Amino acid sequence: MKLSLVGLENEHGAFKQFDVLTPAPKLIAPDGTEVLAKAPLHVTGTVTNTGPCYHVSGEIEAKLSLVCARCLERYLLKLKVPLIEDYAKSGSSDEQEDWRSFQGDEIELDGAIEEELYLNLPLRGLCDKNCQGLCPICGTNRNREQCNCKEERVDPRLAVLSKLLDNAPGGGGKDGTT
Ligand SMILES: [Zn+2]
Ligand SMILES: [Zn+2]
Known part of the structure; x- marks a missing residue:
């Protein structure tokens, strides 16, 4: 999913809100099974021109189907994970190590979204704690x-x-x- 920065470029402190439904990325769970998306991702937040970078502060809501580590049945996992990232224009002198880069006038959020979801998948998820x-x-x-x-x-x-x-x-x- 892409965030347009049009209108923010020349004004420090300018921000834009976003509220987008976007297809979930293909993910493989830590146990090697496929994670199935039960709904599009709901991504909300704001992007702010801070001067040296664009700061994205938001949240990803996902409904995913995972395989229970005990009974091997699929179960629904609802995730809400924060999406906090800084993006600097590719090649800019302000670029810092933990910043992501972008080109043109839009930010591609897919990489960050995929990483955040992946990091929040349970290692041994259960359909129920009493499974x-x-x-x-x-x-x-x-x-x-x-x-x-x-x-x-x-x-x-x-x-x-x-x-x-x-x-x-x-x-x-x-x-x-x-
Ligand atoms: Zn038996
Ligand atoms: Zn189970």
Whole structure:
């Protein structure tokens, strides 16, 4: 999304408000799954000519669909993240390291928007803090149904192993005798 600076150029302190709906960028969540946008991004704020740079102060509202780290179902994440950036004209002597640059008479905000959203994605997001996750044995989503494979099933390999340990000479036994 682009912000026009027309009308702000020659006046320090001049500012403009913006309120824009723009398509969400394609994002990959930290777990490698695709982030789906459930609505266009709502970007609001002001851009001010401070003299050496244009200061953008605003907010991004996003409705994103992410995959729950426990049950692997998609869930809706509503994000509101600040968008605070400084832009200096490309090649200007005032340019500072943490400023972004622009050319012509408009600022391209997409790069900053994508970064802010990405930084605010959860590392291990959950559909609900009480999500019960999947049964490790049968894969049933425990938020929806109860399965019967709780304690009954013991991995047969583990059963053999524990038997071997029980019978091992030299103190491996449960009661400590040999
Ligand atoms: Zn979940
Ligand atoms: Zn199960």
